[in-house]
Amino acid sequence: MITTVFPVINAVNESKNNEWFFYPSYENYSPKGMPDFDQKQNNWKDPYNHGWTFCGAVSVANIFWYIDSSYSNSYGCPGDNEDIFPLVLNYNAQGTPIPGLNKDDHNFNNVNDLTSVWDHEKGIFGNELIERVAWYVDTNGCRTGNNIWGTPIISMHQGVSKWLDDAGLLDYFKLEIKYPKSITSNSIMPSGNHISSYFSNNTHGNLVGSYDFLETEFPISSTEDLTFQNLANQIINGSFVVLGLTGYDEDKNVYISHWVSVAGVNINDFQIALSDPYFDNANHTNDMTKHNDASIVSHDIYRVNNTSPFPDEKDYFWLVDYLNIPNVYTIVPAVFIITPLKDNIPEITPRSYFIKPDTNYLFLNDKHIMKTLFGNTVVIGDLAIEANAYSREGIEKIEFYLNDELMHIDDVFPYEWFWDDTSFGRFEVKIKAIDNTGIISENEMIIWKFDL
Numbered sequence: 001m002i003t004t005v006f007p008v009i010n011a012v013n014e015s016k017n018n019e020w021f022f023y024p025s026y027e028n029y030s031p032k033g034m035p036d037f038d039q040k041q042n043n044w045k046d047p048y049n050h051g052w053t054f055c056g057a058v059s060v061a062n063i064f065w066y067i068d069s070s071y072s073n074s075y076g077c078p079g080d081n082e083d084i085f086p087l088v089l090n091y092n093a094q095g096t097p098i099p100g101l102n103k104d105d106h107n108f109n110n111v112n113d114l115t116s117v118w119d120h121e122k123g124i125f126g127n128e129l130i131e132r133v134a135w136y137v138d139t140n141g142c143r144t145g146n147n148i149w150g151t152p153i154i155s156m157h158q159g160v161s162k163w164l165d166d167a168g169l170l171d172y173f174k175l176e177i178k179y180p181k182s183i184t185s186n187s188i189m190p191s192g193n194h195i196s197s198y199f200s201n202n203t204h205g206n207l208v209g210s211y212d213f214l215e216t217e218f219p220i221s222s223t224e225d226l227t228f229q230n231l232a233n234q235i236i237n238g239s240f241v242v243l244g245l246t247g248y249d250e251d252k253n254v255y256i257s258h259w260v261s262v263a264g265v266n267i268n269d270f271q272i273a274l275s276d277p278y279f280d281n282a283n284h285t286n287d288m289t290k291h292n293d294a295s296i297v298s299h300d301i302y303r304v305n306n307t308s309p310f311p312d313e314k315d316y317f318w319l320v321d322y323l324n325i326p327n328v329y330t331i332v333p334a335v336f337i338i339t340p341l342k343d344n345i346p347e348i349t350p351r352s353y354f355i356k357p358d359t360n361y362l363f364l365n366d367k368h369i370m371k372t373l374f375g376n377t378v379v380i381g382d383l384a385i386e387a388n389a390y391s392r393e394g395i396e397k398i399e400f401y402l403n404d405e406l407m408h409i410d411d412v413f414p415y416e417w418f419w420d421d422t423s424f425g426r427f428e429v430k431i432k433a434i435d436n437t438g439i440i441s442e443n444e445m446i447i448w449k450f451d452l
Contacts, residue, residue: 006419022264029069034263036297038288039277056151057134070194180315244334350391352433401430
């Protein structure tokens with residue numbers, strides 16, 4: 001069995017001095033350590049308040065890219081037409097591959113391609129890495145149609161879990177959500193409903209709200225306090241962290257609500273380095289697309305204060321001078337953590353999976369409505385069925401079947417079949433993905449369909 005060895009990242013310390021830990025570089029696809037993709041691209045705004053709201057999706061995409069790079073061919077380069085690991089795939093960006101020659105999973109425009117449209121108001125969504133992640137984690141409700149602003153942490157957890165499951169990797173990673181221990185009773189509850197418009201065109205959205213604590217299987221960690229020291233120790237020992245930030249003034253008005261990826265920590269000097277989707281202090285650029293190249297990063301460093309600025313709420317640490325506004329404190333109300341469970345992962349065999357529809361949900365005229373009471377997948381009206389597949393040899397095509405009758409063949413991602421026939425009753429929908437060597441992987445689901 002071929003295995004891919006995951007690097008023991010705390011064994012290598014690429015640092016500014018011997019007290020720093022930074023994620024090590026991979027010359028193939030992450031030559032500067034943790035990537036630093038940017039959210040200020042391609043109209044990635046919420047359709048209501050028009051603030052930049054893709055910080056959660058971008059922060060997760062940074063980590064996905066980094067993990068995928070660590071497992072890939074160490075001698076590879078963008079455009080080499082290789083895809084060794086299924087976490088990040090080739091999403092067939094519309095534009096000319098950059099840098100080329102081939103379209104593949106690590107081209108810069110596979111992160112985002114401005115030639116593909118993102119328009120939430122019109123329901124037109126793109127297909128590259130960050131937009132795919134946004135779809136999974138339901139940024140602005142783009143997947144479910146729910147009234148969501150930004151990416152709440154429960155949506156992030158659910159979306160990342162599904163992404164890993166689809167890729168065949170869920171058993172190899174642990175996902176955690178951590179809060180300060182008394183957040184459920186604190187008056188600080190970072191909700192976008194109370195954000196003040198102190199910054200024009202700001203990065204906004206819900207990080208966590210009271211509804212999150214109603215989830216019956218919500219994976220809250222209660223084994224330790226959310227302190228900088230505990231978090232830094234996890235990072236040094238191999239975890240990847242998306243950090244939630246909320247900026248408050250002394251009256252607890254909210255100035256900013258934001259997700260960032262952690263790029264490094266200095267546990268002795270209480271400092272943290274961020275791959276920030278919004279700010280680029282260490283390596284500023286006005287061309288936000290440049291950061292789609294993982295060799296261009298701005299790892300911004302901040303000092304951490306472990307003493308909460310609010311005497312009645314003592315469980316928060318905060319970043320000094322993050323916003324550089326007097327008497328505004330950028331606290332950490334929540335973190336999302338991805339931890340590899342094993343040092344190696346068996347080679348993932350060819351696989352196919354459904355992106356849409358979600359199982360156990362009701363769809364009405366191609367719109368995601370709600371979970372069904374008895375766990376059935378129910379479709380009323382027309383539906384665009386979307387699928388994807390992975391093989392190291394590359395995918396030639398995906399075939400769509402309805403009750404074993406071939407209905408459609410698609411050979412370019414996104415692989416879709418628009419089911420608009422008049423149909424009533426129970427159907428088996430099957431996909432067959434054929435790779436470039438002829439190997440077939442199948443998947444199927446039962447759908448109850450009724451026309452209006």
